[in-house]
Amino acid sequence: MSAMKIAVAGASGRMGKMLVETILAADDASLVGALDVAQSPAIGSDPGVTLGKETGVKIESDLALGLAQAEYFIDFTRPEGTLHHLEYCAQHGIKMIIGTTGFDDAGKAAIAKAAEKTAIVFAPNMSVGVNVTMKLLEMAAKSFSHGYDIEIVEAHHRHKVDAPSGTALKMGEVIADAIGRDLNEVGVFAREGVTGERDPSSIGFATIRGGDIVGDHTVLFAGIGERVEITHKSSSRVTYAHGSLRAARFLADKKTGLYDMYDVLGLR
The missing domain is CATH 3.30.360.10 (Dihydrodipicolinate Reductase; domain 2)
Structure with missing residues (x-):
């Protein structure tokens, strides 16, 4: 089985850094993209630099560049950013793991609509x-x-x-x-x-x-x-990162559909 090709949103933030570290440590995952807002001072840098590792990936603000090789996109940012990313991922069939919180009803409806075009795990907590x-x-x-x-x-x-x-x-x-x-x-x-x-x-x-x-x-x-x-x-954001990878593994054989962590963990 080939490694999951994963990109991370907010790669220079606290959760983003934890996701990058967890992906790099996983045997079945590969970091292929990293995104952040255009005004971030981290744009153009390697997301592994704070871990003392070179990933060969650069943090981008352009979705087309940051998601060029991605099969999965993990997003723990803000509702407005996630909804922008959502539209692109739905159009290009990139599977999403969404841990962003604070969506209104319209935002949740947009996620459900996008799940008609790609597979999404959406949960307020990935732990x-x-x-x-x-x-x-x-x-x-x-x-x-x-x-x-x-x-x-x-x-x-x-x-x-x-x-x-x-x-x-x-x-x-x-x-x-x-x-x-x-x-x-x-x-x-x-x-x-x-x-x-x-x-x-x-x-x-x-x-x-x-x-x-x-x-x-x-x-x-x-x-x-x-x-x-x-x-x-x-006590650590690593629990959310490990849960996100479990969610990505769950989506491996899914082309479309909206799921949550109950589905991922078989808790229905």
Whole structure:
């Protein structure tokens, strides 16, 4: 089996560098392209330079140059950038692994439309552990649907621009679906002042931003006399990178279609 030919978006960023390092260390993957915004000082440099390696690849801002040899494209950037990349990949049959968060409904619809032309794994969190946690939350929610208040607390580094995190929102969706609620109707994303008593049907969210926290998520099921907390903590972005490669391997025999990490991990 030939190595997967992979290009990386945001190659000079924190997640981009981790993806590059993980791809270079994998026996079944080859880094063939790297992209970044035109104003990045890294344009024209080798993405392996910070790792002490020469990859023979240059970081480009032009999609045609950066994706010329790519079969797969891993994107953990911003919604506006990912949607721009999406159109090109759909036109050229490049498979996408999208870990970008913060899409609105129109953005999600665009991804679904593009999946009619190429194969896409789209998930708010590529970590294997997080997705197993999602499955545990689905199971727990069915038992804690009555008499327990549900709160989701997430913490990330100071540079994260969207809140709550895509992972926290997905956790809320998984829980709401499991107990027959609509998160759009029961989600509470801010509390201040005299709020009145808690609506027992609500699912609350709390957001923490600070330092270099990679990503912590806790779901609290609080009843009378007991509470259950299900927590996942990321100490390194490498978990997202390894999950992204698993997603790429999953897409190897797929030509079109929209998938998530439940599909990749067989958690359906």
